[in-house]
Amino acid sequence: MNAPRIDPTAIVDPAAELHDGVVIGPYCTVGPRVTLKPRVQLISHVTVSGRTTIGEDTVVHPFSALGFPPQDFKYKGEDTRLIIGQRNIIREHVTMHPGTGVGRGETRVGDDGYYMIGSHIAHDCIIGDRVTFANNGTLGGYVQIGDYVMLGGLAAVHQHCRIGRHSFVAGGAILTNDVIPFGMVQGNTARLAGLNLVGLKRRGFSRQTIHDLRAAYRLLFAREGTFKERIADAKSLFADRPEVMEIVDFISGEAERPLCLPDRD
Template sequence: MSQIHPTALVAPGAELGADVEIGPFCTVGPKVRLGDGVRLISHVVIDGATSIGSECTVYPFAVLGAPPQHLAHKGEDTRLEIGDRNLIREHVTMQTGTVGGGGVTRVGSDSLYMVGAHVAHDCIVGDRVTFANSATLGGHVTVDDYVFMGGLCAVHQFSRIGRYAFVGGGGIVTKDVIPYGSVWGNHAHLEGLNLVGLKRRGFSREAINALRAAYRLLFADEGTFQERLEDVAEIHASNAEVMEIVNFIRSDNNRPLCLPEREV
């Protein structure tokens, strides 16, 4: 049995799973689907064609499924899809996609979105990510699994953030961040690998050492970047983590990368 507070407004057509809790002064639109065990604490707005997976908890004043902040959007029926077991704190905003961007914004599972985090239209966000307070994505951003986004950081539209990467607090990311990388600053630059995150996630010493060796070669001063990339791919062809970085770089030659700062 679902529990709906008498002050909540649930539109006809909304689909509620088992054991859903909708607290005081929440608003749920007619195209919304809430999975089993979803909890809306109070004053939550779920709008648009939005689906939320099971056992998510949403805190007051979050707005999920509002239209995209995009001048080309003319009210088309685009979607927001949110996975399972997410903790979505106060004032978080996630918006539906645009027709030009594929029509859907996708958010994965088992993640924490702290106060004021924002996921814009057409973003693809993976599983087990953490967005600290006011971390913000522009449109069409891809954030892979296990990424940590520091407080007040912002990611430029169309950027990619690879798996296990770390974006430091206040970082302004205008270029792609390699998997396992750690970036800081305005504009953000690579400070090395996300070693703390790798250790916390249980990566072996051998895997971390291979990543460090590959990183040093990839961002050395000798030769061209393309030559160094090919050297890394040849030397570490059997290492899955290193090749994930190589394949990430090769997969989109049109996007610039966050690079280490050079000493002057």
């Protein structure tokens, strides 16, 4: 057993659930409905409120505020949750909010993420694993982000957007539409600028897979034919290519925002 270590200047409600190996540093505040899983570290000046769970081995840096009420006028104090996964690094001044009663009722953050200074996750978001937010990356409510997504510094994402796995949102982008898996978007307002080739190579995708993705991208966003026809062609030509079919399924899935498309200029 490795009992929690709590700095004498910290304020921790006796009802908070603290697991083995938790470290709570100077001037932190932990509320009564907070659960800190094994080996969570709150370095200093961290505040955790609401019904918030922080997963194993997550490290939270100074002045982060986790679990405070959503910035949504429809929120009326409902008992909603913030669930943060394992092994995340949460840097200074990060904010993450719980869900709302009119939404999913929870915000869920995956494992192994890196959330840099000042980044923000709003209410009712679902965040995948191994996600990176650069400084001041910001999400509106209800955003869904797949695994391995990278959000550039000062990028802002509109409510209800979906961002597919392994995609990249460039720094300063203002994103109002959905981003296909493996895509790269940039600009204000953000437009699809191709595939996230750097990310694909870094994560070990084969040359053949990247070749297939590039061919499918050119087909899907060509000028000839209708979008519906091009999707049907992609389904026929790349039926045995799971990465391509992930893009096709994403495009065909239910969405509340339009799809982010290439610039036609």
